[in-house]
Amino acid sequence: MQTKYVFLTGGVVSSVGKGVTAAALGRLLKSHGFKVAIQKLDPYINVDPGTMSPYQHGEVFVLDDGAETDLDLGHYERFADIRLNKVCNVTTGQVYAEVISRERHGDYLGGTIQTIPHVTNEIKRRIQQVAQTTGAEIVLCEVGGTVGDIESEPFLETLRQLRSNLGRENTFYIHVTWLVYLAATKELKTKPTQHSVRQLRSVGISPDMIIARSDHEVTHDLCEKIAAFCDVDINAVVPMETADSLYDVPIKLEEAKVGEYIIQHFGLESRQSAGMEGWHWLSKQIHKEKPKVKIALVGKYIELQDAYISVREALEHACLHLGVELDLSWVHSADLERSRGWGLVQSAHGIVVPGGFGQRGIEGKIAASRYAREHKVPYLGLCLGMQTMCIEFARHINDTEDANSTEFDPNTAHPVISLMPDQQHITDKGGTMRLGLYPCELQEGSISRRAYGVERIDERHRHRFEFNNAYRKPFEENGMRFAGMSPDGRLVEVIELVDHPFMVASQFHPEFLSRPTRPHPLFREFIRTACEINQICCGNLEVPPDFD
Numbered sequence: 392m393q394t395k396y397v398f399l400t401g402g403v404v405s406s407v408g409k410g411v412t413a414a415a416l417g418r419l420l421k422s423h424g425f426k427v428a429i430q431k432l433d434p435y436i437n438v439d440p441g442t443m444s445p446y447q448h449g450e451v452f453v454l455d456d457g458a459e460t461d462l463d464l465g466h467y468e469r470f471a472d473i474r475l476n477k478v479c480n481v482t483t484g485q486v487y488a489e490v491i492s493r494e495r496h497g498d499y500l501g502g503t504i505q506t507i508p509h510v511t512n513e514i515k516r517r518i519q520q521v522a523q524t525t526g527a528e529i530v531l532c533e534v535g536g537t538v539g540d541i542e543s544e545p546f547l548e549t550l551r552q553l554r555s556n557l558g559r560e561n562t563f564y565i566h567v568t569w570l571v572y573l574a575a576t577k578e579l580k581t582k583p584t585q586h587s588v589r590q591l592r593s594v595g596i597s598p599d600m601i602i603a604r605s606d607h608e609v610t611h612d613l614c615e616k617i618a619a620f621c622d623v624d625i626n627a628v629v630p631m632e633t634a635d636s637l638y639d640v641p642i643k644l645e646e647a648k649v650g651e652y653i654i655q656h657f658g659l660e661s662r663q664s665a666g667m668e669g670w671h672w673l674s675k676q677i678h679k680e681k682p683k684v685k686i687a688l689v690g691k692y693i694e695l696q697d698a699y700i701s702v703r704e705a706l707e708h709a710c711l712h713l714g715v716e717l718d719l720s721w722v723h724s725a726d727l728e729r730s731r732g733w734g735l736v737q738s739a740h741g742i743v744v745p746g747g748f749g750q751r752g753i754e755g756k757i758a759a760s761r762y763a764r765e766h767k768v769p770y771l772g773l774c775l776g777m778q779t780m781c782i783e784f785a786r787h788i789n790d791t792e793d794a795n796s797t798e799f800d801p802n803t804a805h806p807v808i809s810l811m812p813d814q815q816h817i818t819d820k821g822g823t824m825r826l827g828l829y830p831c832e833l834q835e836g837s838i839s840r841r842a843y844g845v846e847r848i849d850e851r852h853r854h855r856f857e858f859n860n861a862y863r864k865p866f867e868e869n870g871m872r873f874a875g876m877s878p879d880g881r882l883v884e885v886i887e888l889v890d891h892p893f894m895v896a897s898q899f900h901p902e903f904l905s906r907p908t909r910p911h912p913l914f915r916e917f918i919r920t921a922c923e924i925n926q927i928c929c930g931n932l933e934v935p936p937d938f939d
């Protein structure tokens with residue numbers, strides 16, 4: 392089958408949920424029985440977001456192949472329940488780096504390198520690589536930012552060309568816009584949307600569908616107005632009011648018959664193989680009254696909650712699965728250092744210490760790990776959260792008071808966490824960590840082994856530092872279980888406290904593989920234990936229909 396392309400652009404303002412829309416649409420098209428993949432084109436000049444501050448960019452989402460990508464890829468994978476690869480996130484930086492390296496190599500010898508055709512051809516090649524590497528029949532491709540941004544012009548020009556190259560029946564353009572609300576007159580205005588469509592037209596793209604986002608009710612009259620002014624079929628103007636939960640979005644799109652419309656445009660027949668049962672189950676679950684479980688997330692970038700989006704979603708998945716409501720408090724680890732925010736930690740049924748980099752706020756995280764150990768509060772440590780658990784244990788149980796990670800104190804007398812040997816001579820920051828999927832073997836009888844139900848797992852990583860094996864003995868003697876190791880036995884992947892209901896931490900990031908109807912085993916067992924200890928009624932649920 393000729394690959395079909397759905398292109399999504401954004402209008403009026405950014406951050407209106409274009410990524411979630413693309414993800415939800417991917418889910419919907421998959422439920423019609425098509426193999427889908429989703430790609431994000433990011434107009435910024437960084438090669439990838441791996442070097443950006445979490446405050447600038449939010450979470451860096453890591454794929455199986457180790458690509459450090461935009462957090463929207465997390466939405467794509469979670470919603471459509473797919474595994475993507477590095478070609479699914481393209482940046483201007485990657486495109487130019489490739490074109491310039493080819494120029495230096497002499498590939499264009501004699502030619503003048505220009506945006507059109509050299510840059511646009513490279514973008515095109517990368518868009519087409521998605522189907523080649525994933526086998527997708529329908530590729531959804533989202534352009535980051537908003538139409539009118541200088542940086543996105545080469546991307547839009549490429550999308551324009553692709554319709555001429557591939558034909559109308561193989562391409563579909565969706566413009567996701569924001570309807571502006573005027574409080575004084577209590578009305579929604581379509582004018583900015585009209586202007587944004589005009590701007591899109593000026594680069595040669597006429598949208599086939601408009602998804603009109605708003606926090607207010609979008610009436611049929613308003614949709615008719617948008618259809619008339621923007622020259623789009625009324626059945627292709629989709630009102631999309633802000634949903635209570637992200638996971639309601641696929642159902643709203645389904646109700647608006649968006650999938651059918653696109654499939655018809657492509658001249659395809661729905662195969663209806665997978666259906667949306669999983670999502671209907673999920674949506675019912677979300678809107679039920681449920682007992683609350685209080686979780687404290689002790690982070691260092693909590694001013695921007697998007698920095699922990701996969702962690703939050705993974706907690707949410709586990710809670711939905713167990714029939715409890717996630718009551719999440721965001722605790723700034725630097726506050727804990729100044730004796731603030733402890734009330735939230737003390738009242739929590741469970742504590743999560745997620746990933747992070749650099750010294751700031753580390754002592755607060757270590758203090759949170761100590762609190763969880765001493766008070767036997769369920770604890771889940773993710774990457775850095777495993778490292779702080781080790782430092783804390785070394786300081787207060789092994790009696791090596793000045794223990795630390797060499798990341799935070801290069802001269803520490805007890806480097807219980809230290810740089811991995813293969814990291815020692817690396818000077819470049821970008822794309823040089825231990826990244827992506829690596830195997831781990833779980834010890835018989837451990838909490839993690841029971842949670843996963845299998846001996847061998849593969850999880851996604853993003854770190855430079857590791858547990859220092861020179862300290863294995865005192866840790867083991869004092870009650871730390873090295874529950875997960877790399878198959879060669881060299882690298883510590885999962886640790887557990889023996890004398891504790893659930894103090895488990897991993898060097899990898901389990902949050903990246905959690906799915907809404909298939910929560911990650913570590914998150915599920917963490918929440919289950921938190922509920923059990925606190926007699927919060929959970930479990931006894933009908934098993935959710937699987938996604939596939």
Ligand code: GLN
Pocket residue numbers: 745746747748749773774775776798853854855856857
């Ligand atoms: N900074 C730590 C390391 O590089 C932890 C990384 C993380 O939490 N992702 O090993």
